[in-house]
Amino acid sequence: MPKFVSPPERLLRSAASHASKLSSSYLQTTNTGASSASTGAAYRAAFCAQTNKPLVIKKVYDTKQLGPSELRIRIRACAINFADILxxxxAYQEKPNLPFIPGTEIAGDIIEIGSNVTTFKKGDKVLALVNLHGFAEQCITDVDATWKIPNTVSYATAATLVVSYATAYMAFDRRAELKKGETVLVTAAAGGTGLAAVDLGANVFGANVIGAAGSAEKTALAKVKGAMHAINYREQDIKTEVLSITKRKGVDVVFDAVGGDTFEKCLRCTGFGGRLLTIGYASGSIPKIPANILLVKNISAVxxxxxREEDQGSYRFKDPKLYKHSIDSxxxxxxxxxxHPHVGASFPLNKIxxxxxxxxxxxxxxxxxxxxD
Structure with a gap:
């Protein structure tokens, strides 16, 4: 079994074990169905008490005081990443101590600020990234992992933004150096990261986007987000369709979050001097690259x-300024x-x-x- 088998939003938490220890050190819980989210009071959270069992909604009694650069946030929405499920x-490579509260991407309102905080105030509408503790009515974040958002943006939209969009932004801006007018093939084009790539590629970078997905409904959604063409790879062959669309030129850039056989099909329809971005392996299979194809077509596999964590191989560790730039952008x-991030559905906490x-x-x-709710 390969270590990493899923797209980038699922590769978040090299420090999650540490975070879970911190969480369990200051939380006391009781079962509840009631809602409360005032500072210092009890609030609801979804706990993983046993792996492979349903999460349990419990009341949390938070006794932790804020650090000088920390914020207490009343959470209004939290995105689900597949890493949460794993x-x-x-089944994830990091295994927090039980019990723990999953959840990484949140949006809400600041209800308390640390003594050294000058860039935020109570009542600010924000999004934030946390190691754990997102599926709760409150959490504590650091100022460096928190961003203000306009009042016109919904909490659900803000919560689903950062991981998918910052990944796609850095992929195009830094790794592929995508240029206006180039052609991009996006696999898993109706998923969180895939739709972000379609949206950014078409509407920010000015590329001609081809979206590939597994149903007519999903290919239609990719076209709504800006894809000029869409391929249903359950019914159509990616290579055949791409070469037809591009008049056998092939694409300039591939954004692949699937891996497996799909990766090699994408490689074979990448044009001269193209860049093939490998973002994740949702298929569960890490592809082997036929290097001779890279050679004869002058292709770069990137x-x-x-x-998000300070993993020594990540941008967060190696180039934190560039990492932050992707989120700021x-x-x-x-x-x-x-x-326009796509929130496919929303569920209340008790339906997690x-x-x-x-x-x-x-x-x-x-x-x-x-x-x-």
């Missing part, structure tokens, strides 16, 4: 390990109305297990949000 199954583009199953059943498009 972690709750015990990886991107965006990842997509937050700015969201505020300017140039990108249904939301997980919805994703596992491959019914989802874009990102799924949990709201604290």
């Amino acid at each position: 972690m709750c199954q015990g 990886g991107l390990y965006w990842v 997509v937050v700015r583009l969201l505020g300017e109305g140039k990108i 297990n249904e939301a997980f199953q919805f994703i596992k059943d491959r019914k989802s498009t874009g990102k799924i949000a949990i709201t604290m």
